[in-house]
Amino acid sequence: xxxxxxxxxxxxxxxxxxxSLNCTYSDRVSQSFFWYRQYSGKSPELIMSxxxxxxxxxxxxxxxxxxxxxxxxxxxxDSQPSDSATYLCAVIGDDKIIFGKGTRLHILP
Amino acid sequence: DTxxxxxxxxxxxxxxxxxxxxxxxxxxxxxxxxxxxxxxxxPELMFVYSYEKLSINESVPSRFSPECPNSSLLNLHLHxxxxxxxxxYLCASSQQTSGMSSYEQxxxxxxxLTVT
Numbered sequence: 001x002x003x004x005x006x007x008x009x010x011x012x013x014x015x016x017x018x019x020s021l022n023c024t025y026s027d028r029v030s031q032s033f034f035w036y037r038q039y040s041g042k043s044p045e046l047i048m049s050x051x052x053x054x055x056x057x058x059x060x061x062x063x064x065x066x067x068x069x070x071x072x073x074x075x076x077x078d079s080q081p082s083d084s085a086t087y088l089c090a091v092i093g094d095d096k097i098i099f100g101k102g103t104r105l106h107i108l109p
Numbered sequence: 110d111t112x113x114x115x116x117x118x119x120x121x122x123x124x125x126x127x128x129x130x131x132x133x134x135x136x137x138x139x140x141x142x143x144x145x146x147x148x149x150x151x152p153e154l155m156f157v158y159s160y161e162k163l164s165i166n167e168s169v170p171s172r173f174s175p176e177c178p179n180s181s182l183l184n185l186h187l188h189x190x191x192x193x194x195x196x197x198y199l200c201a202s203s204q205q206t207s208g209m210s211s212y213e214q215x216x217x218x219x220x221x222l223t224v225t
Binding site: 032034036042043044045046050088092096098099100101102 | 150151152154157165173199212213214215216217218219
C-alpha cells in the first residue's frame with residue numbers, strides 16, 4: 001500500500017515567520033509531487049508542483065524535494081493570516097494521485 | 110484559465126431520489142476525476158476518465174454512476190444513496206493521466222451533498 005505521511009498539526013506559526021510543512025512518501029519510484037492548499041469548506045487548490053530534486057520557488061512558496069530520502073517539503077515565507085489552511089501533500093503512485101491526510105496550518109496574528 | 114465548474118453547489122436528497130452532479134472544464138484537459146471528501150479527510154478517488162473512457166473505478170458502489178458525454182463534461186448520477194454518502198463531491202481535471210506535469214489536477218468548487 002503506497003502511503004503519503006504528513007503531521008496532522010495544527011502547526012502554529014507567528015505572522016511574518018517561515019512555516020515549514022513536511023511530507024514523506026513510501027513509493028520510491030514516484031516522480032511527481034504536489035502541494036494543495038484547502039481552506040475550510042472549499043476545494044483543494046494546487047499551489048506547487050515539483051518533479052526534480054532540489055528547490056523550486058514561486059513567490060513566498062518554496063517546495064523542496066529529496067528523492068533519496070523520499071521527502072518533500074513546503075516552506076511559506078512571511079506567513080500571513082490568509083495562509084491559515086490545510087495543506088495536502090500529493091504524490092503520484094500507480095498512475096493515481098495519492099493524498100496525505102493534510103497538515104493544518106494556523107498563522108498567529 | 111484553470112477553471113473547473115460544478116453544479117449544483119449544494120444538494121439535499123432523500124434516499125429514494127435520483128439526482129445528478131455536473132462538472133465542466135474548458136482547458137482542453139483529457140482526464141477528469143470524481144472525488145469524495147468527508148470532513149477533515151483527504152479527497153478519496155472514485156472514478157477516472159481518460160479520453161472520455163472510464164479508466165479507474167475505485168470499487169465505488171453502483172448507486173454512483175459516472176458518465177462522460179464529451180471531453181469537457183463529466184456527470185455523476187446518484188440513486189438510492191445512504192446518509193453516509195453525505196460529503197463534498199469534487200470534480201477535477203488534468204491534461205492527461207501520464208507524463209509528469211500531466212498529473213497536475215485542478216479541482217472544481219465541489220458539490221456539498223446531504224442525504225436525508
